[in-house]
Amino acid sequence: MKSGSGSPFDDFDEDEEEEEAPEPETESTIDADSQETDSSESSLDDGLPYKYQRENIQDGRNRANLFLRDEAEADIERLIEVMEDEFESEAVYKIDVLEAALIAAAGNPASVSEELREMGYGMK
Template sequence: MKSGAGSPFEDDFDDDESAEETETADESQDAGRAHAGPDSGSSATDTADTTSNLPYKYRRDGVQDDRDHGNIFLRDVAQTHVDELVDRMDETFQNESVYKIDVLEAAILAAGEPDKTVEDELRKMGYGMK
């Protein structure tokens, strides 16, 4: 290369390093705030313990939390059955919105066990607790 000509990517590396330094500094400040008070550690632990004891429906922030994405391809007859099952679960849990993704997961969990039902699995998730 000619003298004085730098790599076209040289500036990118400098930006990455400064961004990493800023992130590290921010993380250090956050860690300092977390340990600032004598009770801050125990209240965070208490909150986490309380949350982990809740049914899944109440622990999550969104319906897709803690779930992996998986594609399911259904024929029309199966899709109709799923739609009917969601409608039945909406009737069962009248005061709640029942999500299709929850119904599908409950159906899968109940499918292999003769003593389990979709309704039972939804109750385990937290439906019917209102």
């Protein structure tokens, strides 16, 4: 490109555009992209607990909007305080407590169904 003159595209040859046009995304391109994603996910599975594998709080997590009633939000805040007391030498993040609570609840479906009944499920 000539210094200080015109557009950076002045030297662009239209014939070159046809020859060097970017290839459309093919399976191999997509596979390369997914391998990149897979490798970043697999880096979170090296035998260490999740807390020590991640570079930041969002690593390996999908975004999920969560709408909570005031009562549930207060319960989570109390649970965070309990966990901070339990692990007093470490910072305990709300997202970790929420995820742990969901995993624990998934392991105890009876407590989840009990809570859903209190919400009004099963009243038909």
